[in-house]
Amino acid sequence: TGNRDEIAHLDFTTMALPYFIRKPGKTLVVGAGGGSDVLLALKHHTPEIIALEANKQIADLLLGPFSDFTGQIYSRPEITLEVRDARQYLQSVDTRFDLINLSLLDSPHMATGGLQSASESYLYTTEAFSLYLSHLTESGILAVTRWLKLPPRDALRVISTALETLREEPLLRGVEKHLLFIRSWRTTTILLSKFPFTPEELARAETFCDERSFDLVYHADMPSSKANRYDILEAPSFYEGTAALIGQASKDFIGRYFFDISATTDDRPYFSHFFRWTKGPALFRQLRKEGLPMIELGFIFVLATLIQAAFASGLLILSPLSCLRWKPRSSHPTGPQPRISDFLTTVLYFASIGLAFMFLEMALIPKYTLLLSHPVYSTSLVLGVLLVFAGFGSLSVRRFQAKGPGFLWISVGVIICWVGLQAGVGDALFNLAMGWNLLGRFALALLFLSVLSFFLGWPFPSGLRLLAKTSPGLVPWAWGINGCASVVGAVLGKCLAVSIGFRLLMFIACFFYLVALITYYIGFNRKPTLL
Structure with a gap:
């Protein structure tokens, strides 16, 4: 309504701190949502406010049906509402801000339950923080507000990521003097x-x-005695954790801490993933005392799915073998009777290409979310391009396979070179292109992915065609192995992406393609003779 007394309560949130420290002249609000952060900036007479909202449906509601309910704040002359992703917006402008504000971008219930531990976020990586700092004025402030978690992890990861970024700034010395940290009960x-x-x-x-x-x-x-005075914890764990991260032994502290609070990067942008495999047994013992607050349910659900998929796939792959009836060699209806080595070769080849294909897919979908600024766009484009152009590649196999036995080396070689190119210059290319409009970014992704996808379509039909000559009775089984490996690969790929990052996951995919290549030329390399 324009009455600032109606929003006086916003001054009693931790998000109000920047306005009491300095008086920002130009403010960028990331994830404007319902507008509480925008109202807070208005209350403190901020002359220019840029509000970013990546969700167009929310923006349409705020400008339409709910505009009266929000006091038509987005119609005020000092406020500009941009329906864009924060990083895409910052890559496309040269504007400097006195305050960049990221406040409570996640649901409190999802944050507390750890349901976002397997979801990527490119707003809290070292690359993102470096971008924010580059768009601040000389006296500018970056403010990050998160829901409080106990034991401490979200806040400590913000500190860890921020310090990693600040230490890379050549003009900043004494990074601890650039940091201020407060908390409420929530x-x-x-x-x-x-x-x-x-x-x-x-x-x-x-x-x-x-x-x-x-x-x-x-x-x-600040002396430690000033910490932990109001909302009193058993120990000043937030202060101790922050001091340890700033100290000389920060890497040792991160390594032995119960949760993974290492800095997040664009290669591993899972800010809410705190699970450590080395602390798994200790975590299980701790669960009996403290229960769900100690675990990240999102990742646990993925692990549970992996166990189910692996068990079901193993059962489906092995159960047909129990139905085999070995016939005399001369009377085998399909020609040469498969040897044990043929079974092993079939499993190794078709499982390898199934896992490798899905590992690449599970790395590329979240990776291209950064370029396309939305997971729906990324999933649709990556899956569509992979399936369509891999289909084109499969259609071309007969022609290339007829030209000589070394054709599969071309496919695997191109895949490895493409992965090396993506790992080497992909991030720089994405940063360059993120300032483009959506159509341009779609075109770049289509061009880049279509080359890879075409050659990804070669290994599967090539193996089937060769297997049909050497052991035709194993062809249906090979289809099943590849299908099961694809199911397991999708879930395992997600677990590995969260744990080790996209680059390593893609390199592992290359390793499996090399295993398949060797298997193709050595394991399948026998003439179909009667045994």
């Missing part, structure tokens, strides 16, 4: 400043916290 707010916080600003932060019973967690000159 949220944590972390401020990163290009210019060190002054004693006057730190004093204002202390006053802000004392008046609201918020805990001042960390700043460079």
Whole structure:
């Protein structure tokens, strides 16, 4: 309605801290949503506000049916609403901001339950933080607010990622002086400043916290006695964790911490994934004491699916073997009777190409989400291009296979070179193209993926054609093996992407294609003779 007294309660949230530290002139709100962060900026007379909302449906509701309910805030002259992804927007403009605000972009229930642990987010990576810092004025602030989790992990990962980014800035010295961290009983707010916080600003932060019973967690000159005074925990774990991350032994602290709080990157953008395989047994024992708050359910669901898929696939692959009836060699109806080596070769070849194909697919879908700014666009394009152009590649196999026995080397060689190119220059190419419009980015992705997809279509029909000559009775079984490996590969690929990142996952896919290549030329290389 324009009455600032109606939103006075927003000053009693941790998100209000930047407005009491400095007076931002130009503010960028990432994930504007219903507009609480925009209202907070309005309350403090911010003259220019850019509100980013990636979800067009939410933007349409705020500009349409719910515009009166929100006080028509997005119609005000000082506010510009952009329906764009934050990183795509920042890559396309040269504007500098006094404040970039990322506040509570996740649902509190999903955050607490760990349901997003297997979901990628490119807003909280070192590359994203570097982009934010490059668009701040000399006195600009990056503010990140997350839901509080116990034991500490979300906030510590923000700190870890921020410090990794700050340490790479050549003009910044004494990174701890650029950091300010507070918490309430429900949220944590972390401020990163290009210019060190002054004693006057730190004093204002202390006053802000004392008046609201918020805990001042960390700043460079703060004694530990000032931490953990209001919402009292058993130990000042947020302060201790932050101090350890800033200290000289930060890598040791990250390595031995119960959760994975290492910096997230565009290669492994799973900010909410904190599970550590090395801490698995300890976590299981801890579950008996503290239960669900200690685990990330999203990743557990993926692991449970993997176990089911692996068990079912193994059963379906092995059960046909129990029905075999070995006939005299001379009376085998399909010609040469398969040997044990033929069974092993068939499993190795068709399982390898099934796993490799799905590993690439499960790496490319989230990877191209960064370029296309939306997982629906990425999934539709990557799956469509892979299936269509792999089909074209399969149609061409007969022609290329007839030209000579070395044709499959071409396919695997192109795949390996493509993966090396994607790993080497893919990120730089994405950063260059992210400022383009959506059609241009679609065209680039289509061009890049179609080359790979065409050659991905060669190994499967090539193996079937050769198997049909050497052991035709195993062809239906080979189809089943490849199908089961694809199901397992999709889930296993997701687990590996979350745990080790996209580059390593694609290199593992290349390894399996090399295994399949060797198997093709050695394992299948026998003439169909009667045994």
